[in-house]
Amino acid sequence: MVNKTIRIGTRDSELALWQAHTVEKKLNDLGYKTEIIAVKSQGDIILDKPLYELGITGIFTKTLDIAMINGQVDIAVHSMKDVPTALPIGIVQAAVLERANTLDILVHKGNLDFLNESGTIATGSLRRQAQWWNKYPNHTVVDLRGNVNTRMQKLQENDWNGAVFAAAGLERINLKPTDFINLDWMIPAPAQGAMVVVAMANDEFSRQAVAELNDIDTEVCTHIERQFLKTLEGGCTAPIGALAVFVEDDILFKGVLFSIDGKQKIEVEKTIPMQEWKKLGYYMAKEILDNGGTQLMATIKESLKK
Template sequence: MITKIRIGTRDSELAIWQANYAKKKLLSLGISCQIIKLKSEGDLNQITPLYDFGVSGVFTKILDQALLNNKIDIAVHSLKDVPVNLAKGLEINCVFERADPYDIVILKNENIDLSDPLTIATSSIRRKTQWLNKYPNHKIVPLRGNVGTRINKLNKNNWDGAIFAKAGLDRLSIKPKNYSVLNWMIPSAAQGAVAIASKKDNLDLNKILNSISCKKTFHCVQQERN
């Protein structure tokens, strides 16, 4: 019988929120939890654009290694960051109910006219491509870091706005004054969903994870990632 679970997570504010959400679900089953924080390659290097790393899983690899080396029992992820092909021996048995999947643009002030030539910050190729397709007269500048860091960079730089995932802001109760939901922008597969990875051969643990998973969200993101 499993009485304690070691939860692995990145150490950003949003990642810790997600780990605590998983912890709350497990505590409701009478299982004690320990949160173990790790820094990913993507966290340590917040300058290089993600597409220049040349590998997938820059936010998840360190947690995969910890799972395989039995340093943690589960890893909590933003599912959009998880490669479709997981490391050998790992699987996802739990996906929590999805938050808002859309992106938003935070603007410096309410008087900004999107038809004007503007500078918008994002390091996502997906967001950049779609934004410039809609606003070809705009300039895109790179923006890396966790949610709080990116908001601070937006405030300190001479940019007009920046693009964020709405789910992350909602989970951290960050309510920007001037923003628009980009319901025309196709979100990343599984955006807004939090998932738990574990070892395939840990059958008892995986039964527990499956019991707290949102079946509807699990099916939906599975289709998006296939």
């Protein structure tokens, strides 16, 4: 049993492969044998429709889930923000790796004058779109899909002023250009900057191996953020941002829900003692729902149906 080779499932984009190789190296360093198996996901194949129109939460993770359930791979590595808050039956979270940069950044073309005038920004994310419009209501936001490399290329080929990316993704594969600004006012996606490894619940060997890679601080913070997301959305896509960080022995949480046009914004911010973390995401989401969030979520669900 000790000689079992752990087969690591991944998407075949450069960033996904970087993540899989990172996990592979960590497992190899602990003495485990591994093999990487790359699988194309529907989210990578269908690039002409906005993600929310595809109607699948977990469009990037579904193909790997099926490969795991069918026994083709033992574990899968994902950007945690792409993973639905409810995992398929039989699949469990085995480890969350230490978190990287949580910021969103604006990659631009060297001239930022447009920030004070009218401009065109590209992003495929409802969360980024809503926050951009909240700050720059007179700007145009266009849809941008594809893996990180494809999106960077599309930015160069089009006459947009800039595009919004997760800093972590660009940093991991050395694609972060010099022309960027940190959007520290933008609340990131829940679990942004974190990588998660999932395994089959009944695969004791792989689960124990992967558990050695878990970073407890990141696990706690991403749990809070994803609990917030799950309580708010109930399986629907919406402009939601959340960030939990340790500040000495406390946890600082910021959460936000926007209308799709960015005009409505409901936010919460709270600092609590570290030991009260388990239900924090739930309580913060409830606060937003009681504060007009229930009506706003209903409106969002309606408008996404159209």
